[in-house]
Amino acid sequence: MTRRRDAILREMGLAPLWRLRGAEPVEEAQPEPSAPVPEPVVAAPVSAPAPASRPVPLARFVPPDAEPAEAPARRPAPVGDIAGLGWDDLEARIRECDACALCKRRKQAVPGVGDRQADWLFVGEGPGAEEDERGEPFVGQAGRLLDNMLASIGLARGNDVYIGNAVKCRPPNNRTPETDELAACFPYLERQIALIKPRLIVALGRPAAQALLNQEVRIAAARGKLFEFGGIPVVVTYHPAYLLRNLADKAKAWEDLCFARATMKRLKADAV
Ligand code: URA
Numbered sequence: 542m543t544r545r546r547d548a549i550l551r552e553m554g555l556a557p558l559w560r561l562r563g564a565e566p567v568e569e570a571q572p573e574p575s576a577p578v579p580e581p582v583v584a585a586p587v588s589a590p591a592p593a594s595r596p597v598p599l600a601r602f603v604p605p606d607a608e609p610a611e612a613p614a615r616r617p618a619p620v621g622d623i624a625g626l627g628w629d630d631l632e633a634r635i636r637e638c639d640a641c642a643l644c645k646r647r648k649q650a651v652p653g654v655g656d657r658q659a660d661w662l663f664v665g666e667g668p669g670a671e672e673d674e675r676g677e678p679f680v681g682q683a684g685r686l687l688d689n690m691l692a693s694i695g696l697a698r699g700n701d702v703y704i705g706n707a708v709k710c711r712p713p714n715n716r717t718p719e720t721d722e723l724a725a726c727f728p729y730l731e732r733q734i735a736l737i738k739p740r741l742i743v744a745l746g747r748p749a750a751q752a753l754l755n756q757e758v759r760i761a762a763a764r765g766k767l768f769e770f771g772g773i774p775v776v777v778t779y780h781p782a783y784l785l786r787n788l789a790d791k792a793k794a795w796e797d798l799c800f801a802r803a804t805m806k807r808l809k810a811d812a813v
Pocket of ligand 1: 665666667668669672677678679680681683684706782
């Protein structure tokens with residue numbers, strides 16, 4: 542293992558766990574991480590996991606079961622033409638948005654950052670204090686962990702990666718965004734997805750997962766499954782801020798990242 546990768550995994554709190562499992566060291570040039578990769582499992586209604594030797598064809602994605610009684614209601618777009626906006630107009634619209642109460646206390650809206658033609662889209666919850674200050678997502682402590690998580694699977698912010706949030710304005714005191722705030726902001730995320738056309742979306746935490754999947758989500762139950770949004774596979778994992786408080790779950794996040802990476806590899810292979 543190179544020093545740099547070692548440092549990244551240590552920063553994620555993973556290096557000792559990884560060694561305990563007896564995994565072979567990975568050279569930096571080696572493309573795949575060697576931590577165990579869970580086999581992709583298609584989301585409900587398939588009940589049994591796919592046999593390990595026969596991965597589920599990606600074409601067999603099924604949308605997650607809608608649970609109308611619990612599903613957070615997604616409102617239609619607050620303004621009609623978001624779906625037709627290009628990047629500049631979309632970002633301008635986000636910066637001047639007053640579709641929900643979050644606009645009242647923001648310093649600035651945080652549209653998103655990165656490669657606008659990325660294969661990877663990571664979606665967080667919403668800006669925190671530093672993001673509100675700087676106008677860029679994930680620049681605080683959680684962002685540093687996210688950068689390390691990306692690096693652990695050979696990714697970097699801005700390089701084939703776009704990072705956005707489920708809500709673009711900071712919720713006061715970093716509280717969880719309300720359902721109506723997620724709904725009001727969703728058309729912006731939806732338009733970003735339409736413009737980027739990522740191959741894979743990684744939902745970081747529950748609000749992002751719920752916004753994308755339009756249903757109640759428990760991360761612990763949703764991990765290791767493939768969901769979809771508009772035909773694009775969605776993988777769910779823990780939010781970096783949660784991981785900073787729950788160190789034991791970092792190993793699970795590492796598994797999720799390996800799962801996402803294996804899924805991306807298959808998506809690319811299937812596209813050829
Ligand atoms: N947490 C998020 O979900 N998004 C950010 O941009 C920063 C912290």
